[in-house]
Amino acid sequence: MNSQAAQNKSADDLGAFKAELVAVADATNATLDKLLPLVPGPENRVIEAMRYAALDGGKRLRPFLAVASGDLFDVPRARSLRAAAAVEMIHCYSLVHDDLPAMDDDDLRRGRPTVHKKFDEATAILAGDALLTEAFTVLADPATHPDGAVRANLVAELARASGVHGMVGGQMYDLRAAEVNPDDAGLKRLQNMKTGCIIAVACRMGAVLGGASPATVEALGQYGMDMGLAFQIADDVLDVESTAAETGKATGKDAAAGKATFVDRLGLEGAKNLAHSLVKQAGNHLAQFGNKANLLQQAAMFAVTRRN
Amino acid sequence: MNSQAAQNKSADDLGAFKAELVAVADATNATLDKLLPLVPGPENRVIEAMRYAALDGGKRLRPFLAVASGDLFDVPRARSLRAAAAVEMIHCYSLVHDDLPAMDDDDLRRGRPTVHKKFDEATAILAGDALLTEAFTVLADPATHPDGAVRANLVAELARASGVHGMVGGQMYDLRAAEVNPDDAGLKRLQNMKTGCIIAVACRMGAVLGGASPATVEALGQYGMDMGLAFQIADDVLDVESTAAETGKATGKDAAAGKATFVDRLGLEGAKNLAHSLVKQAGNHLAQFGNKANLLQQAAMFAVTRRN
Numbered sequence: 001m002n003s004q005a006a007q008n009k010s011a012d013d014l015g016a017f018k019a020e021l022v023a024v025a026d027a028t029n030a031t032l033d034k035l036l037p038l039v040p041g042p043e044n045r046v047i048e049a050m051r052y053a054a055l056d057g058g059k060r061l062r063p064f065l066a067v068a069s070g071d072l073f074d075v076p077r078a079r080s081l082r083a084a085a086a087v088e089m090i091h092c093y094s095l096v097h098d099d100l101p102a103m104d105d106d107d108l109r110r111g112r113p114t115v116h117k118k119f120d121e122a123t124a125i126l127a128g129d130a131l132l133t134e135a136f137t138v139l140a141d142p143a144t145h146p147d148g149a150v151r152a153n154l155v156a157e158l159a160r161a162s163g164v165h166g167m168v169g170g171q172m173y174d175l176r177a178a179e180v181n182p183d184d185a186g187l188k189r190l191q192n193m194k195t196g197c198i199i200a201v202a203c204r205m206g207a208v209l210g211g212a213s214p215a216t217v218e219a220l221g222q223y224g225m226d227m228g229l230a231f232q233i234a235d236d237v238l239d240v241e242s243t244a245a246e247t248g249k250a251t252g253k254d255a256a257a258g259k260a261t262f263v264d265r266l267g268l269e270g271a272k273n274l275a276h277s278l279v280k281q282a283g284n285h286l287a288q289f290g291n292k293a294n295l296l297q298q299a300a301m302f303a304v305t306r307r308n
Numbered sequence: 309m310n311s312q313a314a315q316n317k318s319a320d321d322l323g324a325f326k327a328e329l330v331a332v333a334d335a336t337n338a339t340l341d342k343l344l345p346l347v348p349g350p351e352n353r354v355i356e357a358m359r360y361a362a363l364d365g366g367k368r369l370r371p372f373l374a375v376a377s378g379d380l381f382d383v384p385r386a387r388s389l390r391a392a393a394a395v396e397m398i399h400c401y402s403l404v405h406d407d408l409p410a411m412d413d414d415d416l417r418r419g420r421p422t423v424h425k426k427f428d429e430a431t432a433i434l435a436g437d438a439l440l441t442e443a444f445t446v447l448a449d450p451a452t453h454p455d456g457a458v459r460a461n462l463v464a465e466l467a468r469a470s471g472v473h474g475m476v477g478g479q480m481y482d483l484r485a486a487e488v489n490p491d492d493a494g495l496k497r498l499q500n501m502k503t504g505c506i507i508a509v510a511c512r513m514g515a516v517l518g519g520a521s522p523a524t525v526e527a528l529g530q531y532g533m534d535m536g537l538a539f540q541i542a543d544d545v546l547d548v549e550s551t552a553a554e555t556g557k558a559t560g561k562d563a564a565a566g567k568a569t570f571v572d573r574l575g576l577e578g579a580k581n582l583a584h585s586l587v588k589q590a591g592n593h594l595a596q597f598g599n600k601a602n603l604l605q606q607a608a609m610f611a612v613t614r615r616n
Contacts, residue, residue: 148457
């Protein structure tokens with residue numbers, strides 16, 4: 001079986017994962033819908049923008065990871081879906097702010113106008129701020145976990161992954177990449193900060209909710225970090241190979257913006273090979289869970305076989 | 309003694325408060341300095357911007373309120389100063405984002421270039437995001453309080469006050485004020501959301517750290533809300549009466565922007581009278597603390613007698 005055939009075979013095996021991804025996406029959407037109720041006042045405009053940004057039919061990979069990690073420890077879905085919603089709020093806020101004219105200046109996201117195009121820049125800034133803030137309201141609520149120490153731990157995890165030593169720092173690094181011209185290790189660090197940290201924390205939060213040991217939380221975090229990097233490399237590959245019609249956003253932008261990617265460094269085939277070896281490495285971190293982690297194994301494979 | 313003389317007399321009484329305000333400001337600056345360490349990577353640019361925004365010599369009224377409220381319950385300063393730093397990070401992030409071209413478009417803040425003028429817009433957006441995020445990292449850390457439930461409660465308090473039902477909602481409301489044309493009750497609600505919530509939560513957090521009853525937390529919150537509204541009305545008065553040299557920022561901007569203020573509604577004297585009656589009302593919420601709350605009583609008076 002050649003490499004392409006192996007890849008197709010793997011993709012065929014992802015049926016269970018894909019069904020579960022859709023189920024968790026639906027449950028996440030319902031959770032977000034309840035957590036972001038409209039209000040009668042003039043401030044409602046920002047809630048409309050938050051809902052536009054957060055209820056937009058994304059794949060909900062991060063919520064899936066939070067829920068699937070929680071499932072390993074039999075965490076009630078009512079709890080893990082709140083953590084899932086919180087991490088998705090962070091992800092969605094970052095997209096809203098990244099799309100702003102002063103940042104990546106994108107008009108299109110998942111086939112729809114970006115928030116600042118649909119509303120306006122001020123509303124987009126505020127909607128991002130509010131989604132970021134709301135994530136912590138959700139985690140700190142006793143409905144997420146009866147033990148305050150667990151709630152505080154979830155907040156600490158998500159804030160650390162989202163902040164200057166994680167996602168925001170990665171975005172700053174990315175904006176400076178053309179100037180800094182990072183080596184391969186620097187590029188990996190950039191991607192881990194910008195994308196990996198949030199994917200990893202989704203996995204970690206499921207384990208934290210389940211009262212897992214620090215070593216087990218860390219193993220799931222490493223799984224997430226490796227699959228996150230694979231996911232990002234696959235994104236860069238898609239950016240080169242796909243059309244806007246397939247991905248629902250502008251393509252070829254990385255090259256146009258002079259952004260360093262693993263595709264530049266390693267070529268298309270080299271980047272694909274690295275992504276696949278990261279998927280394998282990600283899977284190794286799940287050894288302790290055996291078959292119970294099959295869906296997470298498939299999620300890692302999906303990260304590099306998806307077409308959008 | 310006429311009204312002006314009474315005001316001067318009150319101002320003279322504020323010496324103890326003013327000394328304590330400076331002492332807490334110094335301690336807050338030292339705390340923020342430690343909480344925002346520079347790092348070697350390219351993401352350091354955003355930390356520089358965070359430090360520029362957060363270590364800028366503001367009055368630190370909110371930190372003072374968190375610490376003085378904590379003092380009522382003998383909260384160790386090492387803890388209350390962390391809550392103080394967190395609330396100040398939120399305040400500073402809100403200023404950075406409010407100053408952006410898409411929002412209030414201010415070039416000057418406290419006599420210095422605003423963050424997007426000193427750095428650039430993208431860095432200002434990210435620095436605001438990172439300060440907002442860091443506030444929750446600080447609160448969720450066991451150094452803030454050994455009891456996880458208290459930490460989670462602090463996070464819930466600060467997130468609720470900062471989000472769409474508090475500060476961010478107030479900013480949205482404010483941006484739409486010309487269009488919505490709120491009545492006096494609406495204007496009060498706008499100001500309470502935009503400014504009052506964060507001043508109130510500073511007071512509440514000191515009480516939460518001290519294990520105060522919900523009724524006592526609420527009393528301190530009401531004190532903060534009343535003094536916050538007085539503070540905002542005084543700001544509007546200063547906007548009309550002062551020069552940029554005194555306040556360190558552009559003045560007369562509210563009128564130029566067509567923003568509704570209590571000065572428009574009630575005239576200068578009417579607005580000043582309302583502010584003074586709110587100060588009295590704020591003080592009434594402190595009755596249970598007797599002389600122990602003298603500094604907080606003075607803080608409320610200061611809100612309406614300051615010149616910048």
